[in-house]
Amino acid sequence: MTINPARPNPAAMEFLATRRSRPAKTLTGPAPDRAALTSLLTSAVRAPDHGKLEPWRLIVLERAALDRLARLAADKGAALGIAPDKLPKGVAQFADSPLCVAVVYVPRSTEKVPEIEQILSAGSVCLGLVNAALAAGWGASWLTGWVAHERGFAQDAFGLGKGEWVAGLIHIGTEGSPPPERPRPDIDAITTWVSA
Template identity: 65%
Template sequence: MTTPNPAAMEFFLSRRSRPAKLLRPPVPSEAELMPVLTAAARVPDHGKLEPWRFLVLEKPALTRLAALARARGEEIGIAADRLDKGVAQFADSDLIVAVIMVPRPTDKAPEVEQVLSAGAVCLTLLNAALASGWDACWLTGWHVHDPDFARGALGLGEGERVAGLIHIGTAASAPPERPRPDVAAITTWVRK
């Protein structure tokens, strides 16, 4: 049996993301970010396929991406409020780790398991950033789900998709606690 880790359990019972719009510098340095990325890469990965990779987006790249998102959004007719929100996600950020889903053609693990593994990378990256003392948030948006934007702006290859944008920084304040699920109401015990 694994040794209990009460501190880790307390972290999971109290962890919470910080809204991306509240995140400011300082952000982790490359040396500070590498253990976070290393932790994120230790997720279940059936067949050892590594069906994901990281793009670390720093401020100059984020400024460029904001302009490209605005141009693409206007080109495809995204409503003004959605357009502004997508652009701000890049313009107002100082560090984002994009987790890229890289499906591998194989009989070892169906694509759904590879997608879930990429999602596990996003959550583990978020939690590792929080556990390291940073504030963080997991988002996506219309821009990263647009194949032309993803290929042209982010350099994604054939079949690659953005699983998540993990914003990391320092929050000046914490928002109020939000309601959490009633676990008893959503849990069914099957005993026979």
């Protein structure tokens, strides 16, 4: 094992080695209040962001907004012909959530930073928010589904501008019973070491 000359943070490494999202359907209230959530959001946006473009924005959905979006999902989903096996999941994502943060990808026009790097930055904000919530003792889950990807619904629900889309719906609340551990990737099977 190589000795690290830097200053290691064993607690952070232990957190990263054992972190796991909590299924959204197991989250209950209470959720973080605005002050606590602001701290989580501040941590989440410390994401890789080449060119300091901030190619994302955040929409905090509190209880009344979640109830409104659950109704909108039921009505608009039925009108759009969303499959009966998918419609309830989209509705429940809002109806059952104690708190949700929509991370919206916002493309920035620049020749300096390719679009893919901006997209990856938005994804980093999603993971950063899940990890910040977990580190603060909350349960958190990153979901999408038809309510994120169906343009007509997402545009009405989140006020999307031109070129914007939902990178993630981050649900945060009090963790119910912890889920069992799931199988993790076999590092040897997916890693290639190149030494020359």
